[in-house]
Amino acid sequence: MQKKKVAISIGDVNGIGLEIAIRAHAHISQYATPIYCVHDEILAQAYALLESNTTEPTQALPRLPAHSLCPPPTHEIPAITPGALDLLSGAYSYASFTHACDLVDRGECVGVLTLPIHKLAWKQAGIPHIGHTDALKSRYGSEGIMMLGCESLFVALFSDHIALKEVSAYIQTHKLREFLLNLARCLPTMNECAVLGLNPHCGDGGLMGEEDALITQAITEANKSLGKATFVGALPPDSAFSPHNRARFRHYVSMYHDVGLAPLKALYFEQSINVTLNLPILRASVDHGVAFDKAYKAKELSLQSYINALKYVVSARG
Template identity: 55%
Template sequence: MKKIAISIGDINGVGPQIALNEHKKIKKLCNPIYCAHPELLQDACKILGIAMPKDMEFVPPNTPLPSICAGTINAQSGRYSYESFLQACKLADNKEVQGICTLPIHKKAWQIAGIKEVGHTEVLAKRYQKKAIMMLGCEKMFVALFSDHIPLKDVSAMIKTEELSEFLIQFYHCIKMKKALVLGVNPHCGDDGVMGNEDEAIKKAIIKANKTLGQEYFTGPIPPDTAFSPKNREEYQFFVSMYHDVGLAPLKALYFYESINITLNIPILRTSVDHGVAYDIAYKTRPNAHSYLNAIDLATRYGMD
C-alpha cells in the first residue's frame, strides 16, 4: 500500500482527534505516516479518554512539543501545525511517501506565530515556485479557484486576460477534463460593461485558452448566481470561480461533509479536509470525518508511485 504523510493540523482543534478516531479505517487504505510527536497523540488520548492505537508510525517535526489547549488560538499551536506540514512536504520531496494529507490549521494561529504565508496553498506555491491551484469538491462537483485567500477588494485587479488564460491552460493539463464552466465576477457578468469590464477579460481568456488547447474545453463566463443550477450541475463536473467564496458557498451548501481540498500544479500530491479546526467541538464531541476519509482515499488512488 502507498505511504501517505499526514500533517496533524492545529493541535487545539479537531485534527488530532480525527487522526486517532479514523486510524483503523485509513490503515486499510494506506500506510499513514503521522508528522507529529507520539507524545502529542498520547496527550490527546488522555483528554479524550481513549486508548492510543499501537500501530501508528510517526516522523515528528523539528520543533518543540507544545501542550494541547483545546479550542484556543495560540502561537505554539500555529507553529506546530506549520512545522508538521513542512515535515510532510519533506517526506514527499524525498519520495518517502506518495502523497500528503493535511488536517485543518488556523490561519490566525499561523499569523501570530510569525508565519508569513496565509495557509497551505500559499506555502506550496512558494516552496515549489509554481502557481498552486486550489480545487475543492467531491466526485459530484469540483470548483477550482482563480484567486484563493485574498480580500474581495483585490479580486478585480487580478482578473487579466493573460494570467487567467494561463491559469485555465494549467488547470486543463492537471485535470484533463472534457469540459468546465467558468464563472463571471460581476452580477449578470457585467451586462455588457454596465457593471464593470472584468467579465470581458474573462471571456477573452476563455477564447485564448481554448485556442491554445485546440478544443472548446472551457465555456463561459456565466453569471455566478445561475452557474450552479441543477441543469448545469448535470452537465458539468468542473467549475472555475474567480473568487473563493463565490465558488465555495454553493459547494459547501451542497456537499459540506463530502468535499475535500486538492492542490494542483505542484510536483507533489496534496489533499486536505475541506473544513476548519472546529474549536467549538474539539475534544468534546466526535467530529464528522467524511472529508478526511475522502481526502485519504483520493491520495491513495492518485498518489505518485
C-alpha cells in the first residue's frame, strides 16, 4: 500500500524544529511519506551546524529530501542563527507553512504537520496572524478549533490566544453553543465531554460571576440539538482533572488557554500534540515551542510529540 504524503511545515529555523525533523525522519517514514517544505540551502546550514556543535558526523544523520518552496518566500532565505529572534526566519517559517497548506489544497498531501514557529518573529516580519491557528482561520474563513492532547486526554479551547482580561466578555451562550456543536461534529466518536467553568467553584450561584450560568445554558442547548447528553458541566476547573474525572472523560473543553493546558502539560507534556479542527484541511502540530535554548546544541530532544502528530494525521485520514 502506498504511504500517504504529509506536508511538513518546517517552523522557525533558529529553533529546534528542523533538528527534530532530521532526527525523526527515519521513524516517521515508516508511517508516511513526509514532504518537507524547505530549501536545500537551509538543510545544508542545519547539517553544518549539527556537525560543528556535536561529535556526531552528519553522515550519521538521516538525509531529508527537500521540497523547494514554490513560490519562493517573500524575503530572502535566512542564515540560521541558533536561538535568535529574527524576522527573516519568521517570514520563512510562514512561507513554509502556507506552501504546506497549498500542497494539501491541491490534493498532493493528506494533511499539514507544523513544527514550532515564534509568534513575535511572525509579527516582526509583518505577518498579520497570531500563530498557525489564527492564520488557518483567516485562510479558510472558518472558526478553527484548537485542541491539544494525546490518546489519554484531549483539551479543546473555546478561547485560545487572547488575553485573560478579554475572556469574560468572550463567553456568550450562542457562541459557546455553536463551538460545542462544531466540536461534536468534528469528533463523531466522542462520548462524554467535560466542559469547564470559568470562576472559582463555577461562580457559586453568581456570588463570583455570572459567566458560568451562560456556560451551563450553552451546554443545555447544545445537548438538546444533539439529542443526547454529550457535554457535561460546567465543572469547576480546579477539580475537573482529578483522577476520578479523568477516568470518566477523555475530552474536555476549557474556556481559557492556560486553565486547560496547565494540567494537560503537567500530565502529558512530551506526548501531547496540537490539532486544528473545523477546517477543510487537517492540521496537526507538536505541542511545544521553538526552545531556542536547545537549538543545535547537542541537547537531548524529545521526538515523541512530533511522531504522535504525524500518526494523528495519517490515522485521521483513514
